[in-house]
Structure formats: structure tokens, C-alpha cells
Amino acid sequence: MKKRGEILVENIFFIILNLFFLTILILFLLKQGSGAIVLEQSYAKQIALLIDSSKPGTEIHLSMGKARKLADRNGIEFDEIIKIDNNIVTVRLSEKGGYQYSFFNDVELDNPYPINEDTYRFKITGYK
Amino acid sequence: MNRILEKNKKGTNKILSIYWFAILILIAGGIFAMVYTFYNRPYDVRELEANVMANKIADCLSNKGYLEKEIFNGNFLLNEDNFLEKCNLNFNIEERWEEPQYYTKVSFYNLADMDTSIFDVANGNKNLISSCEIQKDKEYEKLAKCVERRFYSLDEENNQYLIKILSVVRKTEKNV
Numbered sequence: 001m002k003k004r005g006e007i008l009v010e011n012i013f014f015i016i017l018n019l020f021f022l023t024i025l026i027l028f029l030l031k032q033g034s035g036a037i038v039l040e041q042s043y044a045k046q047i048a049l050l051i052d053s054s055k056p057g058t059e060i061h062l063s064m065g066k067a068r069k070l071a072d073r074n075g076i077e078f079d080e081i082i083k084i085d086n087n088i089v090t091v092r093l094s095e096k097g098g099y100q101y102s103f104f105n106d107v108e109l110d111n112p113y114p115i116n117e118d119t120y121r122f123k124i125t126g127y128k
Numbered sequence: 129m130n131r132i133l134e135k136n137k138k139g140t141n142k143i144l145s146i147y148w149f150a151i152l153i154l155i156a157g158g159i160f161a162m163v164y165t166f167y168n169r170p171y172d173v174r175e176l177e178a179n180v181m182a183n184k185i186a187d188c189l190s191n192k193g194y195l196e197k198e199i200f201n202g203n204f205l206l207n208e209d210n211f212l213e214k215c216n217l218n219f220n221i222e223e224r225w226e227e228p229q230y231y232t233k234v235s236f237y238n239l240a241d242m243d244t245s246i247f248d249v250a251n252g253n254k255n256l257i258s259s260c261e262i263q264k265d266k267e268y269e270k271l272a273k274c275v276e277r278r279f280y281s282l283d284e285e286n287n288q289y290l291i292k293i294l295s296v297v298r299k300t301e302k303n304v
Contacts, residue, residue, distance in 0.1 A: 014145060018152070025156055032167045045173045052180045087218045101302065104181060104230060106218035127216045 036074065039067055040099035044091040047082070047122070048103040051089070056107065056126045065118040067093055082112050082120060172303040178275035181217075181295040185232060188215035189291060190281040200283055204236070206249040219252055221299075228253040229298040231272075237290040245292075256296045272298040 032038070043064065050060050064081075071081050074094045083090045087106070092098030110123040189199050198214060199206055206214060211234075219230045231252030235245040260274035278292045 010145075014148075017149070021152055021156060025159060028160065029163055032163050035167070038167055041170055045171055049173060049176060049180065052177065052184070087220050088222055100222050102221045102229075104177075104217050104219060105184065106212070106216045128218070 034066060034070065036070055036094040036096075037099070039070060040091045040093050041101075043067055043082075044089050044099045044101040047084075047089045047091070048101045051103045051107065051109070051122070051124065052105045054105065054107070054124045056124050058124045060122040060124075061115065062120045062122065063118060064120050067091070068118045070094075078118075079114050084109055084112060170303055172269070174273035174297040174299060174303050175275065177299075178273050178295045178297045179277075181230070181232060181297070182275050182277040182293045184217070185215055185234060185293050185295065186277065186279060186291075189234065189293075190279070193280075193282055195281050195283050195289070202283075204247045204249075206234070206247075208249060208251055211249050211251045217251075222302075224301065225299075227255070229272075231256040231294075231296040233257075233294045235292045235294075237292070239288045239290060242290060246289075252296070253298070256298055259298070260294065260296060269304050270300055272296050272300070 047062065050062070054060065067081060068078050070093045071078055076093060076095070081092055083092075087104070088100050088102045090098050090100045106128050108125045108128055110121075110125055112120055112122045115121045189196060211217075212219065217232075219228045221229050231250070231254065233248065233250035236247040237244070238246050256272045259272035262268065263271055263274060274294065274296045276292060276294050278290060281289050281291055283289065
């Protein structure tokens with residue numbers, strides 16, 4: 001009635017391979033969702049839409065925790081990730097390029113800057 | 129006989145394992161393809177943008193139900209040249225495009241005749257109007273997004289006007 005060890009080894013090998021597969025899949029999903037390209041795009045569009053909807057005097061505090069983590073990982077200073085030039089927002093979370101999106105609201109803004117570890121401040125001062 | 133059955137059982141298990149891995153690879157491949165396609169597509173914010181633009185133009189034309197004096201003082205004071213300036217709009221865009229990616233048109237109607245507008249003003253890329261006409265029945269994501277809003281307003285003598293705002297945003301390359 002002794003069972004052969006061979007069967008146990010096969011089963012363990014099979015389980016390890018399954019776990020390996022699942023791990024790769026989960027890592028891939030996590031990496032895709034928090035990649036620089038995706039985050040740069042989503043923040044740039046979010047900021048442009050917020051500015052479009054704002055009137056002079058509006059002060060926006062935007063939580064950017066995910067951007068902070070990624071910028072730190074890629075060696076980019078947090079206070080340098082956002083630039084607003086004329087009516088174009090640029091978000092850069094990696095060494096490569098960054099993402100630009102324009103807004104149509106013809107307003108003047110204070111230079112955006114971080115007010116704490118993961119929050120950026122945008123202030124609309126007036127119309128041009 | 130028992131030995132033969134045992135051997136067959138082992139063989140069946142091995143075939144089942146291979147079959148199981150084939151299914152696993154298929155599922156993983158499917159998930160990979162779906163996720164890759166999902167994250168490689170840009171977020172489409174054009175409709176939101178067009179809605180925000182229409183709201184902003186409405187705010188610029190009318191305040192508390194009355195037409196702004198800078199817009200109407202017995203005569204309409206808007207024209208193609210001052211429209212963007214009066215409504216604080218800036219249609220500059222990223223360098224990748226040579227033509228404006230926005231178009232907007234405002235039409236004023238007298239309530240007595242809702243078919244013929246009494247005054248129109250527009251600005252932006254006129255080529256985008258065709259996108260709105262094509263998409264009346266069905267939407268095509270590669271064409272510009274069009275949003276039409278309408279509201280009523282009064283002038284100082286309490287004459288009523290219907291105001292239609294059409295706002296169009298293209299920016300296809302960044303949103304599709």
C-alpha cells in the first residue's frame with residue numbers, strides 16, 4: 001500500500017508552475033495600471049479639465065500620491081513633475097518626455113507647487 | 129490487469145496536466161491581450177471637455193437668466209473676432225496639430241420662430257462641423273465629439289430667447 005514519491009513531486013511541480021503563472025499575471029496587471037505613461041496621461045487630462053472648469057479665485061488641491069511614488073522611483077523631483085506653459089499642461093513622471101494636454105480656459109495661474117508630501121496646489125488668479 | 133489500469137491512469141494524468149496548462153496559457157494570453165488593449169487606449173475625455181466648454185460659454189452669455197450686457201444691449205455685441213476674448217477662451221493647442229482642435233457656435237432664436245436663428249456667432253475649425261452631421265444617427269470614435277446644449281434667457285425688456293450652443297472637440301490622436 002506504499003505510495004510512490006514520484007506522484008508527490010509531480011503534484012508539487014504542477015502547483016509551483018501554476019503559482020508562477022499567476023504571479024507573473026498579477027505582476028503584469030499591477031505594472032500596467034501604474035505605469036508612467038498611463039499616470040502621466042490621466043493626471044494631465046485631469047488637471048486640464050479641472051482648470052477648464054474653474055473660475056478666477058479657484059484654488060485646487062490635487063492628491064497625487066501615485067505620481068509621487070512613481071516619480072521617486074524614477075528619480076524625478078516631485079516639485080518638477082508638473083509644468084503649465086501658456087495653456088498646456090505637461091506631466092512628467094519618468095526620464096522620457098512626459099505627456100501634454102491643452103486647456104481652453106484663458107486663465108492665468110500661479111506656478112503649481114506641492115503643498116505637502118503628495119498634494120499639489122493650483123491657483124487660478126484671473127483671466128488673461 | 130491491475131498494472132495495465134495503473135499505467136493508463138498515470139498516462140491520463142499526464143495528458144490532463146498538459147491540457148490544464150494549455151488552458152492556463154490560453155486564459156493568461158486572453159487576460160494579457162485584454163489588459164494590454166485596455167491600458168494602451170488613451171482615456172477619452174473629449175465629451176467631458178465639450179460639455180465643460182458649453183457650460184463655460186453659457187455662463188459667459190447669460191447671468192441669472194438675463195443676457196449679459198457685454199453680449200446684448202439691444203444689439204448683439206459678439207462677432208467672430210471678439211467671441212473668444214469675451215468668453216475667455218483660448219483655442220491654442222499642442223504643437224502636434226496644425227489646425228485648431230475646437231469649434232463652437234452659438235445661435236440665438238426668438239421664441240416666435242424657433243426654426244430661424246436671429247443671430248449666430250462661431251469660432252474655431254469649421255471643418256469639424258461635418259463630424260457632427262455624420263454622427264447624428266451613430267457615433268464614430270475617430271470623429272470629433274459634438275455636444276449641443278440649449279437654454280432660455282431674457283433681455284432687459286424681458287424678451288425671451290432660446291440659445292443653442294454647439295461645442296466640438298477633436299483631439300482624436302490624444303483620446304482614441
